[in-house]
Amino acid sequence: MASVQSCNETLYFPDRGKEGVSEWARSRKDVLVIDCDSTVESFSGIMYRNLSLIIPSSSNNTNSSMSEGLQLNAPVISFTFYPNIKRQLISPVEIQFQLYNNLLDNARCSFWKESKSETSQGYWSDEGCRLKKYDKDEGVVMCICDHLTNFAVLMSPSLKPIEDGHKEALSIISMIGCIVSMFCLVLNVAIHAFFWRFIKSVRYIIHMNLSCWLIIAYILFLVGINRTENKAVCTAIAVLLHLVFLIVFFGMLAEGCNLSYTVLEPLSTIKPGMPLMIWSYVLAVIIVVISMGCITGYRDMETNRHAGLSMIRDYDMGPFFSSGFFVL
Structure with missing residues (x-):
C-alpha cells in the first residue's frame, strides 16, 4: 500500500x-x-x-x-x-x-x-x-x-482453431466411419429381410425402420456436409438432418418401450410397438415445424456460412458413426 x-x-x-x-x-x-x-x-x-x-x-x-x-x-x-x-x-x-x-x-x-x-x-x-x-x-x-x-x-x-491438416484428417476419418456404419446398417437390413418369414414381428419392423433412417441420415450427411455455399440448400439439409435424427431418437425410444412392455407383460395381447412408431414420426415432425416457425436456429444458419454442418464435419464423428454398429 x-x-x-x-x-x-x-x-x-x-x-x-x-x-x-x-x-x-x-x-x-x-x-x-x-x-x-x-x-x-x-x-x-x-x-x-x-x-x-x-x-x-x-x-x-x-x-x-x-x-x-x-x-x-x-x-x-x-x-x-x-x-x-x-x-x-x-x-x-x-x-x-x-x-x-x-x-x-x-x-x-x-x-x-x-x-x-x-x-x-x-x-x-x-x-x-x-x-x-x-x-x-x-x-x-x-x-x-x-x-x-x-x-x-x-x-x-484458449480455443485454438483446428489446423487445416487436422481438419482434412478428421474429415477422412469421419467419411470412412460413416461408410463403414452404412455398410453395417445395409448388412443389418439384408439379414433381417432374408430371415423375415422366421422373425416377423413389430419389434423387428421398428428395428428395420430405425436402420433405414440411419442410412438416410448418413447419406444426407455425406452429400450435404460441404454444401455450405448455398444458403437455401444448407438450411434444407440442416432441417432434414434434424428431422431424421429426431425420428431415429424417437424410434429407439419406441423400440425400448416396446421391448420393456414385452418383458413386463409377456401374456398381454396388446402390441404397443406400431402406435409408438407412428408417434415417433408425428413428434419428430411437430418439433421440426415448431423449430422452423418459432426458433431462430434455422434462420441463423442462413447468415452463417457453415450452417452448423462444417462444424460437425471438422470435429470427431465417433459417436455419430458408431450408431451403425450399435443397430447391427
Missing part, C-alpha cells in the same frame, strides 16, 4: 523506488500510470497478490462462450484519489498486468462492481475499460480505463 500527500504529476503505482515495497512487487512488471491534478490531495493504492479464492470470477458478459472458465490471471490493483473525483478523469488510467499463466487467452480488462442485491457479492464488469495491448510472449496485458476502482484482468482457456 502507498499513500502520498501531494499530487501534481504523472503517478506510477507501485513506485518501486520507495521504501516498503515488497520484493514480490519489485520483481514484477505490474504498474498503474495516471496523470494527477491539483484538486487531488492524496491517493492510495493496493496490489492484491491473489484474490481468486475470495472473489468469484463471474462477469456481466452475456456471451456465455466468452464468460465460461474465466480466471483472475494477474494481481488485482486498487487505486483511489482523495477526495474522490466525481467527474471524468483528466486522462485515462493505464494499467499494465504481468500474467500468472501464459497458457490462458482472451484477455478482458475488468473492474469489480459491487452488487446492490443482498444475494450477490458483485461481479467483474468491463464498462469503461478496454484492452490496449496483449503481448503473449512477454506475458503482459495493458488496459485503459476511464475511472478508478479495483482493476483486474480475466482470461479463459
Whole structure:
C-alpha cells in the first residue's frame, strides 16, 4: 500500500523506488500510470497478490462462450484519489498486468462492481475499460480505463482453431466411419429381410425402420456436409438432418418401450410397438415445424456460412458413426 500527500504529476503505482515495497512487487512488471491534478490531495493504492479464492470470477458478459472458465490471471490493483473525483478523469488510467499463466487467452480488462442485491457479492464488469495491448510472449496485458476502482484482468482457456491438416484428417476419418456404419446398417437390413418369414414381428419392423433412417441420415450427411455455399440448400439439409435424427431418437425410444412392455407383460395381447412408431414420426415432425416457425436456429444458419454442418464435419464423428454398429 502507498499513500502520498501531494499530487501534481504523472503517478506510477507501485513506485518501486520507495521504501516498503515488497520484493514480490519489485520483481514484477505490474504498474498503474495516471496523470494527477491539483484538486487531488492524496491517493492510495493496493496490489492484491491473489484474490481468486475470495472473489468469484463471474462477469456481466452475456456471451456465455466468452464468460465460461474465466480466471483472475494477474494481481488485482486498487487505486483511489482523495477526495474522490466525481467527474471524468483528466486522462485515462493505464494499467499494465504481468500474467500468472501464459497458457490462458482472451484477455478482458475488468473492474469489480459491487452488487446492490443482498444475494450477490458483485461481479467483474468491463464498462469503461478496454484492452490496449496483449503481448503473449512477454506475458503482459495493458488496459485503459476511464475511472478508478479495483482493476483486474480475466482470461479463459484458449480455443485454438483446428489446423487445416487436422481438419482434412478428421474429415477422412469421419467419411470412412460413416461408410463403414452404412455398410453395417445395409448388412443389418439384408439379414433381417432374408430371415423375415422366421422373425416377423413389430419389434423387428421398428428395428428395420430405425436402420433405414440411419442410412438416410448418413447419406444426407455425406452429400450435404460441404454444401455450405448455398444458403437455401444448407438450411434444407440442416432441417432434414434434424428431422431424421429426431425420428431415429424417437424410434429407439419406441423400440425400448416396446421391448420393456414385452418383458413386463409377456401374456398381454396388446402390441404397443406400431402406435409408438407412428408417434415417433408425428413428434419428430411437430418439433421440426415448431423449430422452423418459432426458433431462430434455422434462420441463423442462413447468415452463417457453415450452417452448423462444417462444424460437425471438422470435429470427431465417433459417436455419430458408431450408431451403425450399435443397430447391427
